[in-house]
Amino acid sequence: MKAKFLVPLLLFFGLAGFLAFGLTLNPREVPSPLIDKPAPDFTLARLDEPAQTFSLKEMQGEVWLLNVWASWCVACREEHPLLVRMAEQKIVPVVGLNYKEVRGDGAINARGMAIEAETDMAIERARRWLRDHGNPYLLSVLDIDGRVGIDFGVYGVPETFLIDRSGRIRYKHIGPITPDALQNVLIPKIEELRRAG
Amino acid sequence: MPGDTLSAVLRRAALVGGAVAAVLLAGPVRAESTAPASTPALAPALAADPELEADAMELSHKLRCLVCQNQSIAESNAPLAVDLRNQVREQLAAGKSKDDVVDYLVERYGDFVLYEPPFKAVTVLLWLGPAALLLGGAGWLAFRLRRRRDEVAAEPSLSAADRARARALLESAAGNAQSESPESRS
Numbered sequence: 001m002k003a004k005f006l007v008p009l010l011l012f013f014g015l016a017g018f019l020a021f022g023l024t025l026n027p028r029e030v031p032s033p034l035i036d037k038p039a040p041d042f043t044l045a046r047l048d049e050p051a052q053t054f055s056l057k058e059m060q061g062e063v064w065l066l067n068v069w070a071s072w073c074v075a076c077r078e079e080h081p082l083l084v085r086m087a088e089q090k091i092v093p094v095v096g097l098n099y100k101e102v103r104g105d106g107a108i109n110a111r112g113m114a115i116e117a118e119t120d121m122a123i124e125r126a127r128r129w130l131r132d133h134g135n136p137y138l139l140s141v142l143d144i145d146g147r148v149g150i151d152f153g154v155y156g157v158p159e160t161f162l163i164d165r166s167g168r169i170r171y172k173h174i175g176p177i178t179p180d181a182l183q184n185v186l187i188p189k190i191e192e193l194r195r196a197g
Numbered sequence: 198m199p200g201d202t203l204s205a206v207l208r209r210a211a212l213v214g215g216a217v218a219a220v221l222l223a224g225p226v227r228a229e230s231t232a233p234a235s236t237p238a239l240a241p242a243l244a245a246d247p248e249l250e251a252d253a254m255e256l257s258h259k260l261r262c263l264v265c266q267n268q269s270i271a272e273s274n275a276p277l278a279v280d281l282r283n284q285v286r287e288q289l290a291a292g293k294s295k296d297d298v299v300d301y302l303v304e305r306y307g308d309f310v311l312y313e314p315p316f317k318a319v320t321v322l323l324w325l326g327p328a329a330l331l332l333g334g335a336g337w338l339a340f341r342l343r344r345r346r347d348e349v350a351a352e353p354s355l356s357a358a359d360r361a362r363a364r365a366l367l368e369s370a371a372g373n374a375q376s377e378s379p380e381s382r383s
Contacts, residue, residue, distance in 0.1 A: 031309075146277075
């Protein structure tokens, strides 16, 4: 036991190693328990045709993305050009989940607003935003009160879910999709899911 | 003056704290709605039945807000926390048990939503680690103390001749010290 004096040093390095690993983790990224589980079903009004509804089964047999967005969401603006480019290159169909378009916006006092008025306002705002910034979505649906968002475990915008042919969530991207995440994570996963049939 | 130093330290701490807060606030690029924390998007509803409201609040205190992360959904005014509080209230009002409501949220947000992590394989170290460290430390201490006692017992005792020699040495050393510095006593 000549090297006994090294014990505190080794303990220190062990502790420093744990702490260094901790620094690489992002506490804002809460892992979703929904991965590999069937996506929660929903039926919501379409933004382009509010009289019609959309539900998950319409995408059965497809590998697709559900992208949560809102016009008040600053990070969505950052992500949007990439989504538009993805749509031009026809990489994958993307359905938009417009999340709390009106009541999520801190600039609007939605207290006591009738749901019809809120829906009309949401449609007007969301459509204007897509006109201004381009519409990369196959279609968007309106989650006025954020209930579907809760079912998907959404806790911030944007979030993107990768859903396979059988309707299972296979991956969740938290925050804006970066070109790097698209190339190195999303596209390989999409191709893998397509090969898997 | 100590008062000045203290206030300077406090001022500096406040500045550093403010800078850290500013960095943290500027950091996240994601938005959980742009609503300031003090104005929830919708009026926080209250259950009509006070007992139900008490249950809902008790449960809300055990659920973590995913946006602020260091507040429960009862304390937070983030829009998502308001939504989740309303969910808790609604589901309790619909006759669901507290466990049902907790399961509902864990299914969607994971164990992270619980302030008290459940006891399972991945959390064994978390729950038992401190007790294991304490027991391990106590065991190690007991082991060391026993070994020390044995070592002391095993040390050879001095014979009468050794003692006499040691005494003679000590006395002569004391005598030398006195003779070398007599002036110190005057």
